[in-house]
Amino acid sequence: MQFTREFRDSDLVKGMLAKIRRSVTRPWVLMEICGGQTHSIMRYGLDQLLPEEIELVHGPGCPVCVTPLEQIDRALDIASRPDVIFASFGDMLRVPGSVQDLFSIRARGGQVKVVYAPLDAVRIAQENPDKQVVFFAIGFETTAPANAVAILQAQALGVKNFSVLVSQVRVPPAMHAILGAPQNRVQGFLAAGHVCTVMGYWEYEPIAAQYQTPIVVTGFEPLDLVYGIQMTVEQLERGTCEVQNAYPRVVTRDGNRAAQSMIARVFKPVDRAWRGIGVIPQSGWGLSDAFAEFDAEKRFDVSHIQTREAQECIAGKILQGLAKPPQCPAFGVRCTPENPLGAPMVSSEGACSAFYRYARQ
């Protein structure tokens, strides 16, 4: 068992698509929360193979896309300082701030390092005791344990020159925001499989009940995706609104309790701004008081930041499923992966980059 290849069986995918075609009787709008799923759907052409009654809209599950502009500008300000090594996941480097991005800071001699794991940033801090090492701790629940363990390890090892700029967000408050909006079109959700790997899916049960909306935990391989879609469509046709799990080889209802308690130790719930969307109450995590010494926003004065968003970019609408990338007049013309106006064109999980890369009009 490889856990991936088996779930790319094209005959089974076709068979599941045929089953969906047979069971669907009217139009339904489904949202896949996770940008990684958006890219999988387009890479395998599933959006074009589904019956036309099924419309997939793409959700806000792209951490790079929703990291607020203020936080990007703070990152750029900190990364420009000569005594700083700024460590970040690679996707963040091209995300446009108000006037520049991390790449341009690096091009001008700033020390911006791409790391694969947050623990690597702690190692960089140990190796460079004369520098301040700042890690850009962005992400959804999936990334929270990796970010939390780096902070715990820095504390355990007494690494004083390490701090984090936090932009942690959570899925359930965003689902409330989407389903509670007057213009909402979403009738069923594919829940993000790896968020649920950490958090489980018990948190979604009250949401499904409150908004009478089925929610199906879904994985990333083509068979996972068609299975999640089939379960959601079946519920919509039946008129039920349960939380179901189409990714049981990875996800349990409880999730990883050890990871959840580590997150609860390091972080506390806070209101967070989502880029293009606005503040969603209690939608993020900030450092808990016990770890305040690792807060880069306290260590560096970044209170003077003034933001300016690109006027033409409609990322906010795209992230809420209210518009599709080709509806943006700048798409593919004034906004491309090389010269992005907004983050969804940059990230490997952004909807604009998926539409651009896989040539959807």
Next chain:
Amino acid sequence: MCLGIPGKIVAIDASSGLRMCKMDFGGVIREACIESLPDARIGDFTIVHAGYALNILSEEEANETLDLLRQISDVDEELNSQGM
């Protein structure tokens, strides 16, 4: 969001104060942290995201899902509709 890759634990080492492991991703060996998987053992498959192992994968569940999908999917109808 949150791409995760299944890998197989091939060695465990806790000497840094954290439970770390060497993980085999289809022939590529990388380090990952298994601090939140106290029961993880060599040979287990886990999902790794940003160098952190999130959960142990269940081969039994994987096989059950595949069996179920073989039963419920309309493979025959699909093949017939293609004239095969």
